[in-house]
Amino acid sequence: MGVEIERKFLVDQKAWEKLEKPEGLHYQQGYIPSDDNCTVRVRIAGVHGYITLKGRTKGISRSEFEYEIPLADAKAMLDQFTQNGTEKIRYKFPAGNRVWEVDEFLGPNKGLVVAEIELEDEHEVFEKPTWITDEVTDEMRYANSNLAVRPFLEW
Amino acid sequence: MGVEIERKFLVDQKAWEKLEKPEGLHYQQGYIPSDDNCTVRVRIAGVHGYITLKGRTKGISRSEFEYEIPLADAKAMLDQFTQNGTEKIRYKFPAGNRVWEVDEFLGPNKGLVVAEIELEDEHEVFEKPTWITDEVTDEMRYANSNLAVRPFLEW
Numbered sequence: 001m002g003v004e005i006e007r008k009f010l011v012d013q014k015a016w017e018k019l020e021k022p023e024g025l026h027y028q029q030g031y032i033p034s035d036d037n038c039t040v041r042v043r044i045a046g047v048h049g050y051i052t053l054k055g056r057t058k059g060i061s062r063s064e065f066e067y068e069i070p071l072a073d074a075k076a077m078l079d080q081f082t083q084n085g086t087e088k089i090r091y092k093f094p095a096g097n098r099v100w101e102v103d104e105f106l107g108p109n110k111g112l113v114v115a116e117i118e119l120e121d122e123h124e125v126f127e128k129p130t131w132i133t134d135e136v137t138d139e140m141r142y143a144n145s146n147l148a149v150r151p152f153l154e155w
Numbered sequence: 156m157g158v159e160i161e162r163k164f165l166v167d168q169k170a171w172e173k174l175e176k177p178e179g180l181h182y183q184q185g186y187i188p189s190d191d192n193c194t195v196r197v198r199i200a201g202v203h204g205y206i207t208l209k210g211r212t213k214g215i216s217r218s219e220f221e222y223e224i225p226l227a228d229a230k231a232m233l234d235q236f237t238q239n240g241t242e243k244i245r246y247k248f249p250a251g252n253r254v255w256e257v258d259e260f261l262g263p264n265k266g267l268v269v270a271e272i273e274l275e276d277e278h279e280v281f282e283k284p285t286w287i288t289d290e291v292t293d294e295m296r297y298a299n300s301n302l303a304v305r306p307f308l309e310w
Contacts, residue, residue, distance in 0.1 A: 081192055
């Protein structure tokens, strides 16, 4: 178990296109319909499968439980238990002792690029690369579970 | 991943009380509210934690994905994510190359004793101990997820 403290920002499209990027990892994920108290996510990241349970967001903190599972299980669960999902390429950019995780969405969320940074505490100061723009931490429509149901291209 | 083929029977109360039993294991479990396609169960069995996802029942078969998780995670999830649950003592009785699992329910399901046997295929023939009575495989009110919401003592 962990408590996740994350801040989320939009990425400038033009700067992003020109940026030299590390190799990205393909993510496919879906959500098992559940109540508001808990999000149940099945994810395939490259050749690894995961199941993740996340609690309700409190401020910018959220409890999170993640377990690696066999890839075949993740595929079967995505197929049998989830209806909507998101697909994206994730890139990692180290920044000091933190890492920016940048998600370039595909499919019905194509055109959306979002950067996240995980912090030790809510008031931690951190450096922002020049390609980072508006903060959207509190905008629920950018939550992956919401993007799965109401994708960016339909906004 | 596995496909679970189980048959479920009631246990004769009087015979059960007189029966010489092996040592039982204490189970506490709760359900994360989800849609009908998938049941998400958090279980503590003795000192071990588990998360289990089960698909919709088709006949007497059901797909099942179970993972052991840290006990502290299971406790935190039962606390944060589940509202109703069941508590029971499980006893195991070997029978040929099969095992009868007998659940003696506690709390709001006290008085209910149910025996289950897991089979290789739907038509397998198996021996029934004398303390086994009516089959309730298809009676959904005996599903643990339903007993959590509408317990035996309220029937």
